[in-house]
Amino acid sequence: MSTPLSAPLDLAFDYTRSLGPVLGRFAAGLRERRIEGVRGSDGRVHVPPVEYDPVTAAALTEFVPVSDEGTVLSWSWIPEPLEGQPLATPFAWALVRLDGADTAMLHAVHVDSPAEMRTGMRVRVRWADEPAGHIRDIAYFLPVGADDGPSPAPPPKSEQSGVMVTPIQLHYQHSASPEESRYLRGLAEGKLIGQRCPKCEKVYIPPRGACPTDGVPTVDEVELPDTGIVTTFCIVNVPFLGQRIKPPYVAAYILLDGADIAFLHLVLGCGAADVRMGMRVKANWKPRDECWTSLENISHFEPTGEPDAPYESFAHHL
Amino acid sequence: MRDVAVVGFAQAPNVRSTPGTTNGVEMLVPIFAQVYKQTGLSKSDIGFWCSGSSDYLAGRAFSFISAIDAIGAFPPIHESHVEMDAAWALYEAWLKIRTGEVDTALVYGFGKSSAGQLRRVLALQLDPYTVAPLWPDSVSIAGLQARLGLDAGLWSEKDLAEVAARSRADATRNPHAQFSGASEIADLLDAPYVADPLRAHDIAPVTDGAAVIVLAAAGRAHEFAERPAVITGIEHRVDTPVLGARDLTRSPSTEAAGQAVGTGDVEIAELHAPFTHQELILRTALGLGDDVRVNPSGGALSGNPMFAAGLARIGEAATRILTGQASKVLAHATSGPALQQNLVAVLEA
Numbered sequence: 001m002s003t004p005l006s007a008p009l010d011l012a013f014d015y016t017r018s019l020g021p022v023l024g025r026f027a028a029g030l031r032e033r034r035i036e037g038v039r040g041s042d043g044r045v046h047v048p049p050v051e052y053d054p055v056t057a058a059a060l061t062e063f064v065p066v067s068d069e070g071t072v073l074s075w076s077w078i079p080e081p082l083e084g085q086p087l088a089t090p091f092a093w094a095l096v097r098l099d100g101a102d103t104a105m106l107h108a109v110h111v112d113s114p115a116e117m118r119t120g121m122r123v124r125v126r127w128a129d130e131p132a133g134h135i136r137d138i139a140y141f142l143p144v145g146a147d148d149g150p151s152p153a154p155p156p157k158s159e160q161s162g163v164m165v166t167p168i169q170l171h172y173q174h175s176a177s178p179e180e181s182r183y184l185r186g187l188a189e190g191k192l193i194g195q196r197c198p199k200c201e202k203v204y205i206p207p208r209g210a211c212p213t214d215g216v217p218t219v220d221e222v223e224l225p226d227t228g229i230v231t232t233f234c235i236v237n238v239p240f241l242g243q244r245i246k247p248p249y250v251a252a253y254i255l256l257d258g259a260d261i262a263f264l265h266l267v268l269g270c271g272a273a274d275v276r277m278g279m280r281v282k283a284n285w286k287p288r289d290e291c292w293t294s295l296e297n298i299s300h301f302e303p304t305g306e307p308d309a310p311y312e313s314f315a316h317h318l
Numbered sequence: 319m320r321d322v323a324v325v326g327f328a329q330a331p332n333v334r335s336t337p338g339t340t341n342g343v344e345m346l347v348p349i350f351a352q353v354y355k356q357t358g359l360s361k362s363d364i365g366f367w368c369s370g371s372s373d374y375l376a377g378r379a380f381s382f383i384s385a386i387d388a389i390g391a392f393p394p395i396h397e398s399h400v401e402m403d404a405a406w407a408l409y410e411a412w413l414k415i416r417t418g419e420v421d422t423a424l425v426y427g428f429g430k431s432s433a434g435q436l437r438r439v440l441a442l443q444l445d446p447y448t449v450a451p452l453w454p455d456s457v458s459i460a461g462l463q464a465r466l467g468l469d470a471g472l473w474s475e476k477d478l479a480e481v482a483a484r485s486r487a488d489a490t491r492n493p494h495a496q497f498s499g500a501s502e503i504a505d506l507l508d509a510p511y512v513a514d515p516l517r518a519h520d521i522a523p524v525t526d527g528a529a530v531i532v533l534a535a536a537g538r539a540h541e542f543a544e545r546p547a548v549i550t551g552i553e554h555r556v557d558t559p560v561l562g563a564r565d566l567t568r569s570p571s572t573e574a575a576g577q578a579v580g581t582g583d584v585e586i587a588e589l590h591a592p593f594t595h596q597e598l599i600l601r602t603a604l605g606l607g608d609d610v611r612v613n614p615s616g617g618a619l620s621g622n623p624m625f626a627a628g629l630a631r632i633g634e635a636a637t638r639i640l641t642g643q644a645s646k647v648l649a650h651a652t653s654g655p656a657l658q659q660n661l662v663a664v665l666e667a
Contacts, residue, residue, distance in 0.1 A: 003337075004337065004339075006337075009340075009377050009378075011377055015446065017446060017447065019447070023447050023448075026448075027447075046560070046563060048447075048448040048560075050560060050563070054558040054560065054563055073466070073562075074462045074463075074465045074466045074469070074566075075461075075462065075465060076457075076458045076459075076460075076461025076462050076464075076465060076513050076514060076515065076516070077461070077511065077513060077514035078455070078458055078513060079511075079512075079513075082435070082437070082438050082453060082455055083438070083453070084438075084453035085452065085453045085454070085455075086452055093454055093458040093459070093461070093462060094462070095462055095466075095561070095562050097562070103560065103562045103563040104561075104562030104563075105448070105562050106449055106452065106454055106459075106462075106561055106562060107452065108452065114511075114514045119465065119469050134451065135447065135448045135449075135451050135452065136451055136452070164447065164451075166446070166450070166451040168442070170374075170377060170434060170438075170439065171434060171435065172340065172376075172377035172433045172434045173340075173432075173433055173434075174340050174377065174378075174433065175337065175338065175339050175340050175433070176339060177338070177339045177343070177344070180339075208387050209339060209343045209344065209384070209387055209388070210343065210347055210387040210388050210390065211387075211390065212386075212387050212390060212391050212392045213390055213392040213393075214390050215347065215350070215361060215387075215388060215389055215390025216347075216390075217347070
């Protein structure tokens with residue numbers, strides 16, 4: 001069997017979070033280049049603030065301003081920074097206890113080498129040039145006395161939005177199963193390839209890594225025709241982001257002739273109100289030079305005009 | 319309430335990467351077959367199924383649903399999932415049997431850590447407001463924890479190297495291990511830092527893998543195993559997620575869980591420590607004396623399949639009883655950053 005298909009999968013989304021009264025006030029302070037902690041039930045000042053006391057679980061409301069200078073309690077060195085970290089050049093991660101606080105915050109310290117780091121060293125905040133009401137308004141920490149060039153201009157007074165947005169980007173190498181790869185390669189050649197479970201003899205398209213009834217891999221290859229029936233459907237009336245067809249249109253489960261499992265596709269080429277359970281349909285393929293390893297190669301299914309299949313013929317495939 | 323016993327255990331080879339699907343279902347089919355063979359049970363005999371895995375490893379939502387195909391989930395099964403190490407799935411299954419709802423359960427954990435960049439993916443389990451947006455990686459966070467103990471004189475770099483050397487030597491007898499072999503302490507200490515103060519030998523390898531355990535009500539366990547490993551205590555606790563508010567050189571949650579189950583007289587302990595210094599923290603938290611054999615399997619330092627390694631510790635410990643090598647053992651599992659969440663189980667013949 002040829003090598004399974006594999007491709008980079010890059011995910012990105014803006015992680016948008018409501019802040020609430022405690023973290024909202026902390027973030028608003030950062031935007032104005034000041035740091036506030038919160039006093040716990042035992043009198044300890046937590047920085048970053050916590051919403052509830054870690055010991056008693058009481059809601060905490062007493063805010064305490066703390067310094068933007070502090071002491072390194074521990075550190076580790078990152079010789080090759082990873083994407084998204086505060087600095088792109090080698091730096092130290094540190095637990096920093098700000099003056100006036102009793103807990104430590106995790107952040108980056110900008111020095112050139114681990115030889116410049118030690119536990120107990122004094123550091124201060126280097127503020128980001130463009131404040132946003134976000135933890136990254138603290139760009140990084142610097143040793144006290146270190147030169148960091150011109151200071152950013154003092155920020156304007158601003159309204160706090162109460163929302164924090166963090167862009168997330170993740171990178172994977174996504175791998176399909178051997179069965180799925182056979183199916184996808186078939187699509188690139190304009191073929192619909194299913195596979196049969198060796199035990200229950202059901203034909204699955206797309207094929208499964210394992211038959212859901214028997215838990216064994218599907219193996220025997222079956223080429224299916226591009227004709228079938230609508231088993232069930234819905235009429236899409238709602239517009240949504242990324243929609244490619246103007247509503248109303250029909251999304252339907254199509255059971256190909258000879259298959260035991262239906263898959264979701266579009267039924268076009270007739271009025272949405274004319275689509276029926278049991279209606280005979282045929283694939284409308286895109287031109288061959290637009291085909292690739294994707295079910296997108298079939299642009300939609302359309303009615304063949306043949307008589308409808310009787311309900312009993314697909315009752316077990318709903 | 320009735321007792322629960324481990325009656326079967328299997329694990330996939332611990333490897334740096336597999337060519338299989340991102341959700342790792344291929345690693346499960348063969349090890350399910352192994353535990354069916356060990357116990358004489360079949361799919362239809364299992365009362366409850368529970369798994370541990372993470373969508374963040376696979377990079378897609380509800381990735382564990384694909385793994386359910388490996389079960390053969392038709393006719394419908396009684397199933398659940400935790401987004402934690404599968405040791406916590408075992409806890410859920412233990413409760414189901416304990417309360418009399420089912421007699422048998424199959425618990426599995428799996429992860430293809432190699433699909434993404436593991437130490438970066440793990441940043442997303444941190445506090446999403448003040449920590450995760452900085453993307454601190456799991457190795458750097460462990461480095462902060464290790465240095466706190468070095469500075470406090472609780473352990474030395476040599477102590478850490480000794481943990482690594484012992485783990486690698488023990489792993490030579492574990493056919494599933496990813497890393498094994500003899501090593502000289504001096505050579506280990508000559509190696510460069512990967513993330514000062516941590517060297518490569520201090521850090522568990524990135525591992526793809528899976529593990530499965532079969533549980534049965536103690537009253538029926540002898541039908542499936544000659545010498546079942548009865549779980550005589552199991553507890554889990556959690557510490558605050560605020561890293562800077564914890565004494566990272568200790569593990570109060572492990573200590574509390576250990577006290578709840580009672581760790582006296584255990585002969586062998588399988589500890590889930592993905593970093594060398596964490597084994598020392600755990601030994602102290604559990605009050606394990608020098609007479610307790612720690613991680614004869616080689617532990618997580620010789621293979622750390624995410625979401626399965628904690629379950630595998632329970633399986634490795636149980637195997638010592640199933641095979642007659644010990645009569646009382648301890649297993650520990652961790653989940654979350656810097657030993658935040660911990661589970662301790664004691665098993666007896």
